[in-house]
Amino acid sequence: MADLSALRSMNRLFYVLLAFGGLAALGGAYAVYMMEHHGHIISGMNNQIVWGMPHVFAIFLIVAASGVLNVASIGSVFGKAIYKARAPLASLLSIAMLSGGLAVLMLDLGRPDRIIVAATHYNLTSVFAWNVVLYSGMFSLVIVYLWTMMERRMNVFNKAAGLAVFVWRFVLTTGTGLIFAFLTARQAYGSALLPPMFIVLSFAWGLAVFHVVQAVIYVWNEKKLDPEILQRKKNLLGVFVIGSLYMVATYHFTNMYFAHQHGFELFILRDGGIYPNLFWWGYVVLGNVLPLLLIYAPGLGKSKCVMAAALLVVLGAFALLYVFIIGGQAYPLNIFPGYEVSSSFADGQIASYTPSIYEFLLGFGGLAIAFIITTVSVRVLNFMPQDKPYISD
Amino acid sequence: MSDTNTQRREFLKTSLGAAAVAIAPGMLLYSTANGKTEGASSQVRWGMLIDTTQCKPDCNDCVTACNTENGLSGGKSATDSQWIRKIEIKDVSNGRVTSLPMMCQHCEHPPCVDVCPTQASFKRADGIVLVDRHLCIGCRYCMMACPYKARSFVHETLTDQNPDVPRGKGTVEACSLCVHRIDKGQIPACAEACQNKAILFGNLNDTNSEIYNKVRSVASKQIRADLQLNTGVRYQGL
Structure with missing residues (x-):
């Protein structure tokens, strides 16, 4: 009987979690209603900072949705057994985060009611329009990929589907990076380094999210992750974190080499108030140095340390995206190089931005959508990684 | 039967x-x-030549005329639309100060049109860059892409609109070169309002037009010419 009561309390906990997720999603819906009704005036965004907090959430979710598939790719494309066992969970997380991210992006539009126009009037030169195809294509491909894994008769197509997903997600994250890389006039963007930077960032962020969810599922099912597997996964996370830090450093170094970019780099890295603080403390220290210590320092690297490292990587991701998206717009657009500029439209001034509660509600609503999809799916379908006794391959 | x-x-x-x-x-x-109705002709390229030496720093007539013509509030908060604005620029090397109006530059290769996912941003055959308010979904990507910060997003419900210039909450807008006036044979409100005749409007392709001949006889510049967008608005005296 003791077992039964434990089961009951787990059941209750599931519904409590679902209720929390539902409440957060409802908060997002409320924010959408308010922004639809009053306009973006109730957000913190304005004509200088045109993309704000919702975009930080949305881009995190979309980039992580692509990166989490790395786990699946290592399994399906490179044939590593311990990753293959985790491919269904990785695919589920990808679909969940993509749904959450796209929902936030879509619902932040000035006219979300017109979203169908994006399909009926397609502009071939717009990277946003390409992304409409890339995101929906990814969604469908990952569903097919899941099908080839979970339906025995479809298993024969698993390798092909895995390869297609592998290629598609690289193109997809390239597309996300290109959104910014194509903004030639803005100092913060317009760099060919951005697509590869986003790809490497996606590896780290996706794996961090995967690790957090996997750890929770193991605790929920009262199972323990094989220490050997944990060891390999934490090392991989460490490598990805180092890789992404390298890409971000390269992006700033190349900027610093160009004299016309000095002002912008000094703003982001030293003088810009909240932006350098978030960059150095949020991204570099909390999001990189500390996780690397937790992973690699002698005596650390145990299950709890890896969990903390993964959570910190996610936190660092938000800090970096805030600096990149908001800080990049806050620095004045250089319309007259070599001139000091002033006007009634904030020319030559650092733009100010204070995110409003509605932006956070919308962002957390997106996280909630991803959370609900994951929680319900893990409950009703078998996404628990099934490991054979670990043999190194 | x-x-x-x-x-x-x-x-x-x-x-x-x-x-x-x-x-x-x-x-x-x-x-x-x-x-x-007759469609816009690709033989025409509407443009402006702005003589910054004639533009007075304390004069705002073009801005006021634009606001009145297009039904803008004239507010200057960060969320208010400003289709045209006066900019003071000071040459860092010698301290020379110049005042000029800045608005959509009606580029031949407009980045806003390239990035718009729904073709809401478009360039008319006669070179005027516009936003189709029925197609704009309000993603603001064009605002990110514009090198001149020429575009504004409508942040709140509008009242008392000018019937000739329909606008809409949740969509992006910018200087239309007063397309509704041009189609009636008039010149843009800002050019008409400028007392110092600093704004010369006309057809850059018409060999008989004043603007055509002046662009050939005086030194003029395109702002951010390095981006090679071939703007329809040129500046003299910079």
């Missing part, structure tokens, strides 16, 4: 007649409303 057949023919005839009577007024109204 059987009775049934005759009846059926009668029924078909009556139905067709009734349908014609029902549709005809609608068709008539539609053709009246649309008229046979």
